Amino acid sequence: MPTIQARGLTKRFGPEVLAVDHLDFDALPGGVTGFLGPNGAGKTTTLRMLLGLVTPTSGTVLIDGHDYRHLPDPTMRVGAVLEASGFHPARTARNHLKLIATTAGISFGRIDECLALVGLSDAADRRVGGFSMGMRQRLELARAMLGEPDILVLDEPANGLDPQGIAWLRDFLKWYASGDASRGGDGRIVIVSSHLLSEAQLTVDDVIVLAAGRLAAQGKLQDLLAAGTKRAVRVRTPDTQRLVDALQAAHLPATVHDGYVVSEGAAAEVVGPIMVENRIEVHEMVSTTESLESLFFELTGGEGMHPGHGAGLMGDYRQMAGGAPSPAPGSSSRPLEEPK
Amino acid sequence: MTRLLAAEVRKLWTIWSTFVLFGILVVIDLGFGFAIAFAPGGRRGGEAGIVPHGSSQWFTNVFSVLDTSRLLALMLGVLIITGEYRHKTVTPTFLAEPRRGRVVTAKLGTAFGGGIALGVVTMVAGLLLGFVLVAAKVHACLTSFSRAGVQQGMSQALCRAQHGLYFVATTQTMWHDWSRIAPGVVLGTGLFAIYGLGLGALLKNQVVAIVVGLGFTLVLETIVGAIWPTIGEYLPGQAATALEDAARTTFEGANTRLLPWWGGAVMLLVYGVALALVGTLTTLRSDVT
Numbered sequence: 001m002p003t004i005q006a007r008g009l010t011k012r013f014g015p016e017v018l019a020v021d022h023l024d025f026d027a028l029p030g031g032v033t034g035f036l037g038p039n040g041a042g043k044t045t046t047l048r049m050l051l052g053l054v055t056p057t058s059g060t061v062l063i064d065g066h067d068y069r070h071l072p073d074p075t076m077r078v079g080a081v082l083e084a085s086g087f088h089p090a091r092t093a094r095n096h097l098k099l100i101a102t103t104a105g106i107s108f109g110r111i112d113e114c115l116a117l118v119g120l121s122d123a124a125d126r127r128v129g130g131f132s133m134g135m136r137q138r139l140e141l142a143r144a145m146l147g148e149p150d151i152l153v154l155d156e157p158a159n160g161l162d163p164q165g166i167a168w169l170r171d172f173l174k175w176y177a178s179g180d181a182s183r184g185g186d187g188r189i190v191i192v193s194s195h196l197l198s199e200a201q202l203t204v205d206d207v208i209v210l211a212a213g214r215l216a217a218q219g220k221l222q223d224l225l226a227a228g229t230k231r232a233v234r235v236r237t238p239d240t241q242r243l244v245d246a247l248q249a250a251h252l253p254a255t256v257h258d259g260y261v262v263s264e265g266a267a268a269e270v271v272g273p274i275m276v277e278n279r280i281e282v283h284e285m286v287s288t289t290e291s292l293e294s295l296f297f298e299l300t301g302g303e304g305m306h307p308g309h310g311a312g313l314m315g316d317y318r319q320m321a322g323g324a325p326s327p328a329p330g331s332s333s334r335p336l337e338e339p340k
Numbered sequence: 341m342t343r344l345l346a347a348e349v350r351k352l353w354t355i356w357s358t359f360v361l362f363g364i365l366v367v368i369d370l371g372f373g374f375a376i377a378f379a380p381g382g383r384r385g386g387e388a389g390i391v392p393h394g395s396s397q398w399f400t401n402v403f404s405v406l407d408t409s410r411l412l413a414l415m416l417g418v419l420i421i422t423g424e425y426r427h428k429t430v431t432p433t434f435l436a437e438p439r440r441g442r443v444v445t446a447k448l449g450t451a452f453g454g455g456i457a458l459g460v461v462t463m464v465a466g467l468l469l470g471f472v473l474v475a476a477k478v479h480a481c482l483t484s485f486s487r488a489g490v491q492q493g494m495s496q497a498l499c500r501a502q503h504g505l506y507f508v509a510t511t512q513t514m515w516h517d518w519s520r521i522a523p524g525v526v527l528g529t530g531l532f533a534i535y536g537l538g539l540g541a542l543l544k545n546q547v548v549a550i551v552v553g554l555g556f557t558l559v560l561e562t563i564v565g566a567i568w569p570t571i572g573e574y575l576p577g578q579a580a581t582a583l584e585d586a587a588r589t590t591f592e593g594a595n596t597r598l599l600p601w602w603g604g605a606v607m608l609l610v611y612g613v614a615l616a617l618v619g620t621l622t623t624l625r626s627d628v629t
Contacts, residue, residue, distance in 0.1 A: 044629075045629075048628070048629065051435060051438075052434070052435075053431065053435070053627065053628040053629070054627040054629065055625070068438055069438040069439060074436065074438055075435070075436050080435055086429045086431060087427065088351075088355055088423070088429055089427070090354075090355045090357065091355055092354070095350070095354040098350060099347050099350055099351055099433075099436075100347075100436050102343055102346050102350055103343055103344060103347040103433075104343070104436055105343055
C-alpha cells in the first residue's frame with residue numbers, strides 16, 4: 001500500500017519568503033486527493049519537495065517511508081505531471097519518452113501503450129515544438145504513466161486542456177486511483193493540485209487545503225462540506241411570518257430575503273418536520289450545503305482575493321444566498337468511460 | 341549507469357542541433373584547411389619562412405588547424421548540460437534519476453564520447469582534404485612534368501613512373517603527418533568536451549557558459565600565456581595543444597612552453613572533473629523550480 005507522509009515540512013526561499021511552514025499531511029490511496037490553495041500557498045513547492053526537485057529547509061516528506069532521492073526505481077513508484085516541466089522542441093514525442101524509458105529500463109513497447117492511453121498515438125513522431133499546451137500536458141501524463149506507478153502527482157493538470165480533455169482527465173484520475181483496488185489492493189495515490197475549485201469538487205475525494213504555506217484543512221471533501229457553517233435551508237411559502245415564528249420557537253435562525261425564509265445552519269431534516277407540525281404550505285424548499293469555493297475562502301481567508309469581487313460583496317452575497325447551491329460531487333460528471 | 345549513459349547519448353542524437361554542430365565543424369575544418377593550404381607559399385620552396393607546398397611541413401600546418409575543433413567540443417560539453425536547463429528538460433531528467441551526481445557522471449562520459457566523435461569527424465574531414473590536396477598537387481605536377489619530360493625527350497612510360505612515385509611519396513608524407521596529429525586532436529576534443537561540461541555544470545546558463553568558455557580559451561588564455569608562459573602552459577587551451585606532437589615541431593621553439601602530452605591530458609581532465617564536481621555540489625544542487 002503506497003503512502004505519502006509529510007512531517008514538519010518547511011521551505012524558506014531566502015530570509016523573507018516562508019513558502020511552506022511546518023506542514024504535516026498524509027495522502028491516502030484509493031481516491032483522488034486534491035491539493036488546494038490560493039496562488040502562493042505553497043502547493044507547487046510542496047509537490048516539488050515530494051519529488052526531490054526542491055530541498056526542504058527542514059522536515060521530511062516520505063514516499064513509502066523513503067525520501068524520493070533514495071527510491072530505487074522512482075519512475076516505477078511515482079509518476080509526476082509538473083507545470084514547468086520541459087520538452088526539447090526538436091524532439092519527437094516518442095523520443096522524449098524513450099529517454100525516460102531508457103533511464104528507467106522500461107521496454108519501448110510501453111511507450112506506445114502510454115501514448116495511446118492519452119490519445120497521442122497519431123502525434124507520436126511529431127516534434128513537441130508544434131504541440132499545443134493540451135498535447136504537452138497529455139505527453140507529460142504519458143511520461144508519468146510509463147512506469148505504471150502506484151503514486152501519481154499532478155500539478156495543475158487541467159491547464160491547457162479543453163472541456164472534453166478536463167472531463168476525460170477527471171474520469172481517468174478516478175479510474176486510476178481506484179485501479180489497483182480491483183485487483184485486491186488498496187488503490188493508488190493520486191494527488192492533484194488545482195486552483196479550479198469547481199473542477200476539483202467534481203474530481204477529488206480527499207482534500208488538503210493550504211493557506212500561506214500552512215495546512216488549513218485535511219479530510220474527506222464530503223465531511224468538510226457537511227461540517228461547513230454555510231449550510232442553510234431556503235423555503236418559499238405564503239405563510240412567511242408563521243414559519244419564521246415556528247423556526248424561532250425551535251431556536252433556529254430565521255430571516256426573510258426576497259420572499260424566501262432562510263434558516264442558516266439548519267438542516268432540511270430539522271426544518272421539514274417543523275413545517276409539517278405547523279401545517280405550513282410549502283411551494284419550494286432548497287437545502288444548500290456549503291460549496292467548496294465558499295469553504296475554501298473560509299479556510300484560506302482568501303475573501304476578496306479575486307479582482308472584481310470585493311470582500312464585502314462576496315460576504316453579503318453568501319449571507320443572503322446561504323452559500324451557492326452545490327451539486328453532489330460527481331453528480332454532473334459524464335458517465336465514466338473506462339480509459340484503458 | 342549504463343542506462344543513464346544510453347539515455348544521455350540518445351538525448352544527443354534525437355535533436356538536430358547536435359548534427360548542426362557536426363556540420364559546422366566540417367565546414368570550419370575544410371575552410372581553415374583550404375585557407376592554410378593555399379596561404380602564401382612557394383611552389384619550390386627555399387625562401388625563408390615560406391613552406392613549400394606538398395612538403396611535410398605543409399601538411400603538418402594544414403592538419404594542425406584542425407585542432408580548432410576543440411572549441412566546438414567545448415560547446416558540445418556546455419550544451420549537454422545547459423540545454424537541459426534551457427529547455428527545462430532537467431525536471432524529467434531529475435525525476436527519472438534524482439541522484440544528480442550520477443546524472444552528471446553520465447553526462448561526463450557522454451561529453452567525452454561526443455568530443456571524441458567530433459575529433460574523429462574532424463580528422464576524417466582532414467584526411468579527405470589531404471587527398472584532395474595530394475590529387476591537386478599531383479595533377480599540377482603531372483602537367484608540368486609532362487611538359488618538361490617531353491622537352492627533354494623522356495619516354496611516356498618513364499613520365500608515368502615518375503608521376504606514380506611522386507603520388508606515393510606525397511601520400512606517404514601526408515599520411516605520416518596526419519597520423520602524427522590525429523591522436524592529439526581526438527584526445528583534445530574529447531577532453532575539451534569534458535571541460536565544457538564542467539563549465540556548463542558550474543554556470544548553468546547556456547549563453548554565459550559559452551561566452552566564458554570561448555572568451556577564456558581564445559582571449560584570456562592567450563594574454564596570460566604571453567605574459568606568464570609558466571602559468572600559460574597549465575591552462576586548458578595550452579594543455580590541449582600539448583597533446584599534439586605536431587605542435588612542438590610546427591612553431592619551432594619561440595616562446596611556447598608546453599607540458600608533456602600526458603601532463604596536458606591530466607590537466608584537462610582535472611579542469612573538467614573539478615568544475616563538474618564543484619558544479620554538482622553547488623549549482624546543480626539548487627532547487628529545480
